[in-house]
Amino acid sequence: MAIKSSAVKNHWLFWHQWIGVIACIGMVLWGLSGASHPIMSRLQPAPKQFMPPLSAVDLSQSVSLPALLQQQHIKQFQHISLVQLAGQHYYRISQLDAAPRFFAVANGAERPGGEQAAAMSLADYYTGLSGQSKASLKAINRFETDYHPVNRLLPVWQVAYPREDGLRAYVDTEQSRLATLVDDRRAFLTQVFQWGHNWSFLQACAGLQLAVATGVLVLILASAITGITLYIKQRKTAPYRLQRWGVQWWHREFGLWVSLVILLLASTGLLHLWMSDLQQRRPTVQTTFASDSAALSAAAWSQLASGSVLKLDIYGRGDTLFWQIIPQSAGAQGLPSAQVAALHQHHHAGMQPAAEAPTLWLTSAQAVRALTPQDYASQWLSIMTRQAASQVQSVTWVTQFANEYGFIFKRLPVLKVQTAEDHHTRYYLEPATGALAASVNDRDGLEGFIFAYLHKWSFQSLSKDLRDALAIVAALAVSLTGLLGAYLFSKKRL
Numbered sequence: 001m002a003i004k005s006s007a008v009k010n011h012w013l014f015w016h017q018w019i020g021v022i023a024c025i026g027m028v029l030w031g032l033s034g035a036s037h038p039i040m041s042r043l044q045p046a047p048k049q050f051m052p053p054l055s056a057v058d059l060s061q062s063v064s065l066p067a068l069l070q071q072q073h074i075k076q077f078q079h080i081s082l083v084q085l086a087g088q089h090y091y092r093i094s095q096l097d098a099a100p101r102f103f104a105v106a107n108g109a110e111r112p113g114g115e116q117a118a119a120m121s122l123a124d125y126y127t128g129l130s131g132q133s134k135a136s137l138k139a140i141n142r143f144e145t146d147y148h149p150v151n152r153l154l155p156v157w158q159v160a161y162p163r164e165d166g167l168r169a170y171v172d173t174e175q176s177r178l179a180t181l182v183d184d185r186r187a188f189l190t191q192v193f194q195w196g197h198n199w200s201f202l203q204a205c206a207g208l209q210l211a212v213a214t215g216v217l218v219l220i221l222a223s224a225i226t227g228i229t230l231y232i233k234q235r236k237t238a239p240y241r242l243q244r245w246g247v248q249w250w251h252r253e254f255g256l257w258v259s260l261v262i263l264l265l266a267s268t269g270l271l272h273l274w275m276s277d278l279q280q281r282r283p284t285v286q287t288t289f290a291s292d293s294a295a296l297s298a299a300a301w302s303q304l305a306s307g308s309v310l311k312l313d314i315y316g317r318g319d320t321l322f323w324q325i326i327p328q329s330a331g332a333q334g335l336p337s338a339q340v341a342a343l344h345q346h347h348h349a350g351m352q353p354a355a356e357a358p359t360l361w362l363t364s365a366q367a368v369r370a371l372t373p374q375d376y377a378s379q380w381l382s383i384m385t386r387q388a389a390s391q392v393q394s395v396t397w398v399t400q401f402a403n404e405y406g407f408i409f410k411r412l413p414v415l416k417v418q419t420a421e422d423h424h425t426r427y428y429l430e431p432a433t434g435a436l437a438a439s440v441n442d443r444d445g446l447e448g449f450i451f452a453y454l455h456k457w458s459f460q461s462l463s464k465d466l467r468d469a470l471a472i473v474a475a476l477a478v479s480l481t482g483l484l485g486a487y488l489f490s491k492k493r494l
Helices: 006-044 064-071 114-127 183-198 206-234 237-241 247-280 298-304 375-387 442-455 464-492
Strands: 078-083 088-095 098-104 134-139 156-160 168-172 175-181 308-317 320-327 359-361 370-371 392-398 414-419 428-429 435-440
Touching: 006 183, 006 206, 006 247, 006 464, 064 088, 064 298, 078 114, 088 114, 098 114, 098 428, 114 134, 114 156, 114 168, 114 175, 206 247, 206 370, 247 442, 247 464, 298 320, 298 359, 298 370, 320 375, 359 375, 370 375, 375 392, 375 428, 435 442
Parallel strands: none
Antiparallel strands: 078 088, 078 308, 088 098, 134 156, 156 168, 168 175, 308 320, 320 359, 359 370, 392 414, 414 428, 428 435
């Protein structure tokens, strides 16, 4: 027996209206900010260069690094890398409690203010604004309003240019790479997105932010479910058949189809919200340690520093050192890179496999040993976790963003370390720095897949223009449905 229209209004309509009026707030905020995201990514300032400004240097003709450390009384270091500044090569030596120091590869002379000069030089290189005066130079050691956690890299330098658009470049001097470019327009849109989509106005109280967002998402789901139920129960009644083209008719007919999108976006958003919170609660893994300079022996240096290289990185813990050497034959594709959003939109979005993979070495005061990727992963994971890494199953190079290691993780190239741990945890290690770029288990991978394809609609088979258009239309449709419902609710109570 069909349910009478009055009975429907006494039950489903009542709940749909009152749930919907609260859910409307979230629908409008998330819908409008979601529609702005594809637009925001297209307004990302584009760099003039995409790869680090490095050229080959013959280390066999350079100053001995062990002798330099001893001469400068540097007993411990955190990381040693090769950088290029003003046409010359330098050893950049960073220490845990001191500013990085720069020493010329050719003669060992120290360059005062090398870190600041390198930051400015890199910013000029990536922006193409060489020779222009700088408005400011600022060290960034934690994420802030203008430099969000999505950028991943720390520490970096902010170089601001005195331009009308307020262009700022964020550069990582250790790896000579660009973290991101931001101008006033991009910064404003990012703040709008953070406010409307992440609800940054509640970030001072993370627990409240999570609770409120969860509550509103549940109400949005309930509003969509009650709306669908109401449609099914009302569709055979006389008032429904006779009513055409009014606001209520549009809300009902339009909302029926949009409710399917709402159910999809709200449910995947809720899953992502809670999974992100659980991931943030995991204990952090330390990846930076002090290394003993005495472990960098003259014998190891003479053996490994014997030819032309594009990149050299040395780090470790105590008397155990790890080396990554990128020979000149590897080409620029083998260099570590952190691409900004503009890079993701062009053919540079994925790095092609290098002609020759970086070589990895482990040295101590008495030994020099070449490492396979699996050897490196086992040794470095043991140092990071202080546990034997006997569960490593396979290790492979990752040279482009794809699948579960998406663009959000920023670092390339990395090693994917597949383990036999619970939920098949995969570690993504950056051998150039020892950084843990990502830790993904089966649950993380499933949630990432759901979020990428069911929430963000990142279907690689479709063109970016089509994906963005579909996302904008869907997000605006969600907001419009909520606004129509709010209008009907207010109209009946005036």
